[in-house]
Amino acid sequence: MNAPAAVDPVRPAEGDRYDAIVAQFAPRERVLSTILLRQAKRYGDALLLRCGGVEWTYNDTLAVAAAWAGQLASAGIQAGDRVAIFCGNRPEFLQVYLGCAWLGAIATPINIAFRGAQLSHVLNNARPKLLVVENIHRAVFDSVDEGATIPSLVWTVGKDGITDGSDAVLAPASASPDEIASPPLVRPGDTVAILYTSGTTGPSKGVCCPQAQLFWWGIYSARALGIREGDVLLTTLPIFHTNALNAFYQALLNGCTYVLEPKFSASGFWPSVRRHKVNVTYLLGAMAAILLSRPSEQGDRDHGLRVALGGGVPERFHASFLERFNVPLVDGYASTETNFVFASPIPSDHPGSMGYLMKGAEAIIVDGDDAPVPDGEAGELLLRPVEPFSFATGYLDMPEKTVEAWCNYWFHTGDRVLRGPGGVFRFIDRVKDAIRRRGENVSSWEVEQVLMQHPAISACAVYAVPSEMGEDEVAAALELKPDMAFDPVDVTSFCETRLAYFAVPRFLLVLAAMPLTENGKIKKIELREAGITPDMWDREAAGYKLKR
The missing domain is CATH 3.40.50.12780 (ANL, N-terminal domain)
Incomplete structure (x- = not known):
């Protein structure tokens, strides 16, 4: 090929x-260790990071990576071990990530929107040796399924930084660039992070991302x-x-x-x-x-x-x-x-x-x-x-x-x-x-582009629902603009003049808000799994006949 x-x-x-x-x-x-060493030598005291009132120069960032690698090693973390991070956009996230990358351990960030079975799945798949969790999210782990793989070693991210199980603030000593010991041998194909997909089409998958x-x-x-x-x-x-x-x-x-x-x-x-x-x-x-x-x-x-x-x-x-x-x-x-x-x-x-x-x-x-x-x-x-x-x-x-x-x-x-x-x-x-309706292929994206031209609609998702005749029927979930009324006949006739008859949605569902992933993507899997619901408007049940 x-x-x-x-x-x-x-x-x-x-x-x-x-x-x-x-x-x-x-x-x-x-x-990452070689990149940090080389860039710190080149840029030194130039500013690299600004986050939450914290500023690190290139030299600072090098020292942070080496120091937190040592802290992780002192806690028993070795190369290849997975470290789960359940934390928002804070400098502590990068402290742990950089320490893992320097050491050869694998940072495993988890979407802070995950809950219940979804969070349990990620924990059981990752099997982390250490969990680093932001204090405001600690209660989330009470909702995981029984038997979920929560490690015994847990660090907490709070207002004063990262604390261990004894509530002692972890503050590893940092060295000057000239005093930093050589990093462990890490290869470009070694996994530096496992990043979990949003699970829009099934259970979240842990993507193994190598250093390079x-x-x-x-x-x-x-x-x-x-x-x-x-x-x-x-x-x-x-x-x-x-x-x-x-x-x-x-x-x-x-x-x-x-x-x-x-x-x-x-x-x-x-x-x-x-x-x-x-x-x-x-x-x-x-x-x-x-x-x-x-x-x-x-x-x-x-x-x-x-x-x-x-x-x-x-x-x-x-x-x-x-x-x-x-x-x-x-x-x-x-x-x-x-x-x-x-x-x-x-x-x-x-x-x-x-x-x-x-x-x-x-x-x-x-x-x-x-x-x-x-x-x-x-x-x-x-x-x-x-x-x-x-x-x-x-x-x-x-x-x-x-x-x-x-x-x-x-x-x-x-x-x-x-x-x-x-x-x-x-x-x-x-x-x-892609939707297959009575022998015709329907592009959900093309239908969505038409729906988004309607003056009352602010967001939409088009997806397949089962047809009593086999294959699929076209359904559309709609989010309306403020103070706009829903007129299903008007929406259908609007689509009818702009789409092939077989692509016009049969089912219309109005939602107060679309189900979204943390990255703002619509979770179509939730809509598909719900199927045909009683609150949907059905064009055929309403007696609306499409013109062909």
């Missing part, structure tokens, strides 16, 4: 800069965003997911400052951008739309923000965001299992697309038998890396899922994508979101 050659890098003018950074690290050196994968995240993402030495990078996304975590590597490898805020705030976003003199930030899904929904202000362009990641931001918001805030949004595509592999120019020449295949990955689009399909035809996107260990190595203790995903030496993304003229890639929907 031959892959087409990758197109030229999206940032050809910047290519030499990132290639030069890569050249500084031989393949065996693409591990995070190195390449720092290179590929920086290239996509045009990051420059000395930039200030701001993220409000949760650090237990790959986006915020890899932004730390972007800063570290490119000589930048990483600003980590507790969470996204529409009212606080621009003040933070101005206060920290931010150049680059990360907006996903609805975040750009939320900022645009706020009243215009005279100082909307009074900032130093140069570019923002806009992955998943709908096409209709790109131009208005640029016009109002003078900030271009970068389209892109990445996943925890892979890397930042698609990006648009700055600004995007095809807003709302995935952009172009970047340097560092190969891609093909295939049918159900893994045979390539021609340009312009939708199929599943398959990816594979160019550099060793730049993608994840599999799913923790899920060999069948690992083999299924990496079948035929390609990673199967589960995303339906098409490659258009000029090499631009467009996301259609998830393979499992």
